[in-house]
Amino acid sequence: MKPALDRGSLALGAYVYTVLAFVIIPLVIIIPMSFGQNDHLEFPPSGFTLKWYAEYFTSRGWRNATWLSIQVAFLTAICATLIGTAATYAMVRGRGQLASLFQILLIGPIIVPHIALAVGLYLFFQTIGLSGTVPGFVLAHTVLALPFVVFTTAAALGKVDANFEAAAMSCGATRWTAFRLITLPLILPSVVSSAFFAFIISFDEPVVSFFLSGVRQKTLPRRMFEDIEQNLTPVIPAIATLLIVLSVAILLGAYAMRSRARS
């Protein structure tokens, strides 16, 4: 008696899951590849080995690149979160000065092609000696991560009633104390999750890194680029697998933060 699933829904479901397969299979397929024994990539991989992971962890070049990327991503997360949160707070609680300029500049790093910024910074940083240095990478990545930090914290800050701080101040708190004791705890989960996002944006950033990397100072994406371009060895799937695990971990972390923000 009750109507069953109609054909339209079935067709839609079939289409959607085909597209999702297209989206997810390339990511998933790379994981088993990293355990294959042969020196060239093949599917299905033959045998089982962890030697590619061992190679990644023992090779000096990969280790240096990874360490550089971690340093840069960590510092970027801190800088972008501090600068972004301060600016967002000023926008949400301020007097609307410079609001439209702020908004235009904010979407700049999203709109302007990364290749343009990369080339510009390549030239600029070479003249002032920041090319291939940790501060150079951090500055560049902070610019790229800022919009995401601002959007995330702005959403959280918008939900905090301005009267909370007014009430705290009427109880004798200074603006800073009011922010620290009332507003910050309320937006902290979003701030932390935006720091996670800034970290991963920097850690995975390929284009600007590509141009700013020197002969000795190479970020992980730059090393991966060279490896893929020259000889696609199973080290790449091994690293890719590790990066996917990292992405999942960071997404879970951000998600946990968000659930905390809700409750």
Next chain:
Amino acid sequence: MTTATRSRFWHSDGRRLSGLATLLLLLPFFAIIAFVFIYPLAQLLFISFFEPKPTLDNYARVVANPVYTRVLLRTLWTAMLVTGLSVILGFPVAYYMSRVRGALAALVGVCVILPLWSSVLVRTAAWSFLFQREGLINSALMAVGVTSEPIKLLYTQGAVVIAMTHVLLPFMILPIYGTLRSIPNDYMRAAAVLGATRLRTFTEVILPLSMSGVASGSLLVFLTALGFFITPALLGSPQELMVATLVSQQIREVLDWPFASALVGVLTLFVTLLALIFSKTLRFDRLMGAQT
């Protein structure tokens, strides 16, 4: 300036920060954007117009040389193709995502979000492997009997388009999903109770109301695709450059800074112009709202 506004500049009134505090908090943001974003781009523009002498020659070279105009057109065409494919593939997914609940919703969400936050290099590497001569796609094609010997997939424009669509698809899905989610359920119910079939409800109500999401997703994908570097560099043919790969070639191999600057100038000005024209359409907060 009246006294009231002047004093507001120095003093906060409980709800609002003082003007001074606002500016101080904004200072680091504007400083880093000015020095690490505006200045380097301005310098490139300057070079493109003034090196070796004040001239438009560098731009003339971009548009006069058929090799380079072909690169421009190829870039434009690829970006449009990727945008079109993303709409076709992405809209149904966004629609489905907005309709399902519970575990299925989580599954679809993960499938869309995870690629977005995993490295472009990882995804490009995956495609590079899939497109190899002995790669999975060729094996599959031969197994099915479509072809008897491996066909060339890697280093073709087709590979670039497919991989770019794969990379940019989430930027299409999320804004559309955002608008679809913001359509109250009662609109669908109202349409149904007024006699609309599921199809009519879709064409008369859901589709028109989701157009703003389609527009912002398309613009985002299109603009990003125009400047795409990694995927064409790794999967495309050196004979079929796109603007970004041409720029890289000019700087790293030819060392022709004025010409490369002019290319960057064309790309950046075009993209910025489009973004300004359609600034109402671009809703990045929506993208992030769906993401986080």
Next chain:
Amino acid sequence: MNVNYPSDKVQAAGAAVRIRRLEKRFQSVIAVDGVDIDVSAGEFLALLGPSGSGKTTILMSVAGFEFPTSGSISVGTEDLTYVPANKRNLGMVFQNYTLFPHMSVLDNVAFPLKMRGVPKAERYARAEEALATVRLAGYGSRHPNQLSGGQQQRVALARAIVYRPRVLLMDEPLSALDKNLREEMQLEIKRLHAELGITVIFVTHDQSEALTMADRVAVLKDGRIQQIGPSRELYERPANLFTAGFIGEMNFINVTAEGSGGNISVLLPSGERWQLPASAAVEPLTGCQKAVLAVRPERLQLGDAHNGFTFRVKVDDVVYAGSASLLIGTLPDSTEIRARLPGASDLSALALGSTAVFTIPKEAILLYPGAAQ
């Protein structure tokens, strides 16, 4: 008042709705639990109940947005239980207007006709007519966001009646409006109901709205019907303790009751014993049992009126409210008693803390088995 459908009067008249043993579960929640409702053709029925009592679920089942777990729903002679919503040909007005924001007002009203394949010219002509019926002629070219809330809800009404459905469903259609608009819209809906002869099922949690607008009111609690009846019956003789407490104000006094023959004797907390007529018991009493004596505050009379029982109340508060004054007091066992006294009453003797004598007319007393909280 001009009626816009002279030739369609018969066609537009309402259809009877029969809801039989309707049950709806959401996982473990039983939202509707065996509900039977008969709405006769052209009747105006209100569904009234506290939040979560299942009103919306019943309405959604009638509209076709929820398929019941069991039971059946029919309109006229047709069983609609599992018919898709778009094939039911019912009208519905939602709480938040739900006018499609990308269409003009006229297109919104013409939408259901478009879905029914009515040619364009006729569609717009009929939409204009429907707009005129809700007194919004000339607003067709506007967009929904250019109308006030009340106007939007009237457009939604026009859209719901333009295809002459035989039943009109409304889920708290007025709760988004402010008080004045709400009263205006109540009249508007009543007028449309009278003009069109359409059957109306109207969900509300506002009891005065239900009592004033509906021919009959169905009171729901926890997915079950507590009582269905005309407003007057609901108010004068609530069928059970829940309805008695839910509709209007009521004083409850816990007593021990003993029924014998035609009379009932109740033992009050004060130790007094009253002899009540058998008609006071809403449900038959058996032997000696705990019961609740219920009486409306406006039925209490100040002083000894010699037409019922008298009792003493300690005065805690007197609130002057224009047309009437509210006296709040307590019985010796600290049961709270409220009395509404006509505005002209002489209240000078009612000092706080003093004791006042009240009379309950015999016929004002209702007796329910059980105990009040």
